[in-house]
Structure formats: C-alpha cells, structure tokens
Amino acid sequence: MIHTILFFFVLLSSYTSYADDLCVADLLLPNTPSGYPCKSETNVTVNDFVFSGLVPGSTINPFNFAITSAFVTSLPGLNGLGISAARADFGINGSVPVHTHDATELLIVVEGQITAGFITRTKVYSKTIKPGDLIVFPKGLLHFVVNSGVGKAVAFVAFSSSNPSTQILDTLLFGNNLSTSIIAETTLLDVSQILKLKAQFNGTG
Ligand SMILES: *[C@@H]1O[C@H](CO)[C@@H](O)[C@H](O)[C@H]1NC(C)=O
Ligand SMILES: *[C@@H]1O[C@H](CO)[C@@H](O)[C@H](O)[C@H]1NC(C)=O
Ligand SMILES: *[C@@H]1O[C@H](CO)[C@@H](O)[C@H](O)[C@H]1NC(C)=O
Numbered sequence: 001m002i003h004t005i006l007f008f009f010v011l012l013s014s015y016t017s018y019a020d021d022l023c024v025a026d027l028l029l030p031n032t033p034s035g036y037p038c039k040s041e042t043n044v045t046v047n048d049f050v051f052s053g054l055v056p057g058s059t060i061n062p063f064n065f066a067i068t069s070a071f072v073t074s075l076p077g078l079n080g081l082g083i084s085a086a087r088a089d090f091g092i093n094g095s096v097p098v099h100t101h102d103a104t105e106l107l108i109v110v111e112g113q114i115t116a117g118f119i120t121r122t123k124v125y126s127k128t129i130k131p132g133d134l135i136v137f138p139k140g141l142l143h144f145v146v147n148s149g150v151g152k153a154v155a156f157v158a159f160s161s162s163n164p165s166t167q168i169l170d171t172l173l174f175g176n177n178l179s180t181s182i183i184a185e186t187t188l189l190d191v192s193q194i195l196k197l198k199a200q201f202n203g204t205g
Contacts, residue, residue, distance in 0.1 A: 024048045025072050025079035035080045035162065036072065049077035054087040054156070062200060064094035065147075071163050078162035088155045090114075090147035097144070099168040103161035104139040108132075112153025118143035142169065175201035 024044045025036035039048075051074055057066030069086040072078040088096065090112065098119075107116060109131050117126025118141045128148055129135055137143040139160065147153040168175075173183060174197040183194050198204065 021080075023080045025076035027073065027076055031163070036076070038079070039076070049075070051075040054085065056087070056089045056154075059089055059091040059094055063097055064091040065089065065096055065145075067096075073163065081162055082160055084159045084162050084164060086157045086159070088145065088157060090145075090153040090155075092150070092152065093147060094153070095144065095146040097168050097170050098142050099144075099166055100140055100142050101137075101159065101161070101164045101166055102139065103159040103164040105137040105143070105160075105164075106134055106158045107137070107145065107155050108134040108157070109153070109155050112147060112151055113149030114145055114153050114155060115148040116143070116145040170197065171201055174198045174203045176203055177205040178203070179205045 022041070022044070023035070023038035026039035027036060029037045051070045053074060054068055054070055057068045059066045066089045067086055068089075069084070070078075071084045071086075075084070078084050088107075107114075109129050111131060113128060113130055115126065115128045116135050116137075117124055118137045119125075120141060127135065145155070173187070174194065180191055180194050180198065183189065184191050187194075
C-alpha cells in the first residue's frame with residue numbers, strides 16, 4: 001500500500017515538474033533576462049512549437065548572404081529551452097562577416113562548399129567543408145563563413161540559446177559615430193579605409 005502511494009506520488013511529481021518545465025513565450029509581454037513570461041497553458045497550441053519560415057532570404061547586400069532565423073520571437077515554444085535555429089543562404093562569393101554570439105553555434109552544410117572557422121587568442125581554426133559536414137563555433141569566439149564553392153551554398157545552424165545575440169565586427173567599428181580618429185588610433189587602420197567602411201556601414205564622425 002505504502003509502495004503504491006509512493007509510486008503515485010513519484011508519478012504525480014514527475015508529471016508536475018514536466019508541466020512546470022513548459023514555458024511557452026508570451027510574446028505580448030516584455031522579454032526578461034531569464035526569457036519571456038510563460039503564456040497560459042490553455043492558450044498553448046502545437047503551432048507554438050512549429051515554424052515554417054526557414055526559407056531562403058534575400059542575398060542582395062554587400063556580403064551576398066542571407067540569414068533567416070527561428071528564435072523564440074518567431075517560435076515561442078523555444079522559450080527557456082536554450083536552443084534555436086537559423087538558415088544561411090550564400091550567393092556566389094557570399095560570406096558572413098566576422099562576428100560573435102553569446103551562444104555556441106553548430107553549422108551544418110546542406111549545399112555547396114563552405115570555408116568556415118573561428119579565431120582564438122592563439123590560433124585560427126578553419127576548414128573547407130561540404131554537404132553533410134558540420135562545424136561548431138564555441139560560444140563567444142569570433143567566427144566567419146565564406147562560400148568557397150563555384151555556385152550558391154546553403155547551411156542550417158543551431159544555437160545553444162533560444163534568443164542568441166550577434167555582434168558583427170564591421171558594424172561595431174564602422175556602423176556608428178565612434179570617431180574616425182579614435183578608430184585610427186586604436187586599430188592602426190588608415191583613415192581613408194575607415195571612411196570607406198563607414199560609408200558602407202552607415203557610420204558617421
Ligand atoms: C488567451 O488568449 C486570449 C487572446 O489573446 C486572451 O484574451 C486570454 O486572456 C488568454 N487567456 C489566458 C488564460 O491568458
Ligand atoms: C568570385 O570570386 C572569384 C575569386 O575572387 C572571382 O574570380 C569571381 O569573378 C567572383 N565571382 C563573382 C560572381 O563575383
Ligand atoms: C554619438 O551618438 C550619440 C547618440 O547615439 C550621441 O549621444 C553622441 O553625442 C554622439 N557622439 C558624437 C561624437 O557625435
């Protein structure tokens with residue numbers, strides 16, 4: 001008898017914690033450092049866990065690439081689960097500029113040929129990879145992706161965060177009003193090159 005009660009108790013508590021773990025994002029409420037508030041379970045449907053939007057984006061931009069993302073903001077079921085996805089499309093000679101995320105990224109090539117890598121304090125890890133190959137970019141490290149094949153290329157990526165942020169080196173340096181003289185002094189780049197990049201990334205000053 002005691003065992004039966006214990007069994008039901010364990011069963012009940014495991015179901016309770018399972019239900020408690022589900023916290024589908026209420027996107028009408030503001031995001032918080034620990035994710036979005038949960039929406040009421042009565043309003044949760046299977047569509048909170050499905051996203052059909054990982055379609056090719058437009059590659060008409062200076063880097064000739066497109067990112068389409070499935071983050072918590074478009075797939076509310078990801079809230080609190082520490083995972084998300086994206087799709088990268090590359091035109092001929094397209095690339096993803098050097099950038100970092102506050103999450104680890106895993107990139108899987110599905111079409112074309114890609115040269116990708118990341119940079120640590122002491123070393124560059126870079127390799128040309130093909131469909132079926134994957135590469136992992138550890139959290140926080142600068143990394144890049146280049147279409148090194150003859151045609152277009154497509155990759156899918158996963159992030160260890162449901163809402164990863166991205167810091168693009170070029171945008172940080174040349175896409176704001178950080179003064180040209182400070183950039184020149186602190187990077188040793190030529191002023192003419194800085195002005196050229198500021199024009200490209202809408203920087204001023
Ligand atoms: C469910 O969603 C509807 C429509 O957005 C809203 O009016 C209602 O308050 C929600 N129910 C709960 C229990 O949050
Ligand atoms: C791609 O890059 C290669 C090597 O730099 C160049 O020869 C080729 O013209 C480029 N193709 C396009 C379409 O820009
Ligand atoms: C740069 O822009 C910020 C607003 O984004 C402004 O407060 C600041 O004064 C600007 N600095 C310079 C040097 O123009």
